[in-house]
Amino acid sequence: MEQDISSICVTRSDGTIFQVNSNFDSLFNYEKDEIIGQNLRDIISVNFREVFENLINGNDKLINQKHGGKGKGEVELEGIMKNGELIPIMMRLSKISLLGENYVYVTINDLTELKQKEQQVDSISRFPEENPHFVLRVDQKGEISYANYSSKSFFKEVPYASKRVVLNYLKGKVDLLFRDWKPFYEELKIENDSYYVSLIPISGQYYFNVYVTKITDYVSKVEEREKKLKALSDELSERVENQVGEIREKNQSLIENISFAKTIQDSFEAKAIRVISEKYDVQYLNNAHSIVSGDFIWSSEADDGRTFILFGDCTGHGVSASMVAVMVNSLLAQRLTTEKSLSLIMNALRDDVISLTSQGLKEGVNVGLDAALVTIDKQNSELEFCGANISVYLERNSELKEFRGNRFSLSLEGSSLGIFNSEKVKLEDDDVIYIASDGIRDQFGGPRNKKLKRIGFEGLINRTSQIPFNERAKHIDSFLKDWQGENYQVDDQSILCIRFSS
Template sequence: MTQLDPTILLVDDSAVNLEILQEALSRYNTVTASNGDDAMEIAFSRNKPDLILLDIVMPGMNGYEVCKILKSNDLSKDIPIIFITGQNDSDSILKGFEAGAIDYITKPFNIMELKARVKTQLSIKMARDQNQRLIHKIRTVNKKLTDSIEYAQKIQSASLPSKEFLDNVLPEHFIMLRPRDIVSGDFYWVEKADDKLIIVAADCTGHGVPGAFMSMFGVAYLHEIVGKNKITQPAEILNELRRIVIDSLKQDEDSEVKDGMDISIITINTEKKEIEFAGAFNDMLLVRNKEMQIFQADHMPVSIGETNLPYTNHVISFQNDDCIYLYSDGYPSQFGGPNDKKLMQKGFRNLLLENHHYTMAEQGDIYNKFFDVWKGINDQIDDVLVMGIKL
């Protein structure tokens, strides 16, 4: 069928009635059947009709039976059916609707009413078919996009440090990375430079595809800054990363693209038993002897900002069994719980403090499960990254 030439199946055991209907509906393509079996054969064919006008009283199967069969079959269930009959009492009409008909036309026919009802039902059918075509097209496009993004996720995952590398260079640790969408704007990065271990937890502007693009930039820039240029002090890494982001994205006060990153970076020197920390909005938490210390990040993004001062470099002596936590704002910002509110920084920090005595692997499981319970039926509102390291 096209919108210009719908086909109507006329089913009646009276040749006179079929002739009247064909003449009244001459503007449409019509096919006829004089009994239920022939009607179903046509309805199940490849060239199925767009509308069926179905008599009730016929030899063999009556119209109610035919209607029920057509509505129960996947090949014909979407074809609208109008009963045409002289049985116009309320019980008969109700029975017709219960069988699956959408309208009722009584005999003898009022031609103007017949044309109007047919036109209305065909318009509804064509609009519904158009919607189905659009839905199918949208699903096709969506699948192609989803397939592409899922492949991009594989590329993004491959850019992150491998589990084997992390297990080899990191102390006891866990990493919780949960993208809001398929790909993530949050990422982590780890590099060993001589006797120093550099660990990065980053939250790029946005999430999904835009965030993932920024995360790939971030990984590439960190390889250049640390791996190539041998910069290991966290504040200097941030200063250089900010400069590269601003230059690469041509950012100034008037630019539309002001995307960047919120990052926490630590450099661990095991020989000196020191941690250096610098952050852009993202703090570092240290738990020692059941107490939490908060090392605050500078309120300057890794991008063009209102102020572009050098980042602060904190130097902290660490002790064995100290627990370090780096994280993005996704976990504290998640709505949920009994009052459907954000967990907030205080709730998140209390959660870490209550569970820091467990092994890092156990903590990772605890925080993943808690997040699911807290979120409940709510949508995840942001990418989530939490890294825990036991020194």
């Protein structure tokens, strides 16, 4: 008994249990000493007592007729566990006789798992009928071989013309589905209603399943929402268009004002170029980052015959930098009336810039400029240079020499780094002086999209020395445009070229 996987018990002829195996104890959740002595009838559901009596009396025929028995002393019943829970069981009885006593050998199997699977299968089999949407099965001729309850109700209610629409639609899809053997999905319109149709060919079979969901309400909601969205979009577009128009007008007005400021700036530079060109050949390029430039030149003729030139590169670019440039132009004119020493002029100019720009500035903001102040003395063939973070290059006989000057700017930040000093250089005929802003060296471009840097700039000047002097600004401008390519211009770009002659 213990070796058997079934639950086994042996009863006397009156049904009293006197021996069970461990599987029996486990199935009904009794201890062995609790179940011994009880009657087998006590663990059978009341609803199945009649079946049990017929079984124990050997009335297989009656069991088969009334209760769907399996025959040969076997029937499905409900057992009662110790806690009162009912479980489905299969019971088989075999009568045996030992030493003149009659016994019943009872084999019981738990049907719980089997019944659960049967319920699942039954539930799945009822799914098409219980489905509120249409479920159809269509054969290879395009004829409907199955329709669930919802589908039948639909065909009863709709006009004949609508039925024909559906039938013709299904027949029209037969060749496509049995050729490609791929699911097909689309929206179908029948009268005033919309349906979403799924056609699923069944692999290895000569039919396809059709699942149809009515989506009229959904489509109506979507269409209504689209109308509202379009109305909202039109309203927003009108608002945006009005705002863009206002911004465009303000922007145009601002551009016109800035362009007028550029006209004033150009006039300052033109005046400086005229002063220089009275004695020397000059080329000048100033590519502004934002219409007006923070790079500028200033020039004046001193009483002693020297030509004073200031090349400036103000902090930042655009309108703010150009305002600093205008301010410095005014300050220079004043300082030149009282000072002739370049170092004194630069130190005083730095004090003026700090005084006028430091008030009200946020901490960490540094306003000022890099500059190169030079004088060219034609009579003595001499160049004097005082630099504030800007170098002067001298080209002589195709050789280039850099004079670096002081490595701090005209600003509050540079005020703690020392005083400005100047240096003098003897000039020869056809010497060319170059002064440039850092916007040229800092521009990204070229085949590797890197900054031009100092080495690249000096290479540009060396190549430019082979170009006729009156074409050099144009040549440098062309190079910078090619170098920059599609990149953004990072800063104002300017360069001044002066050819000395005694």
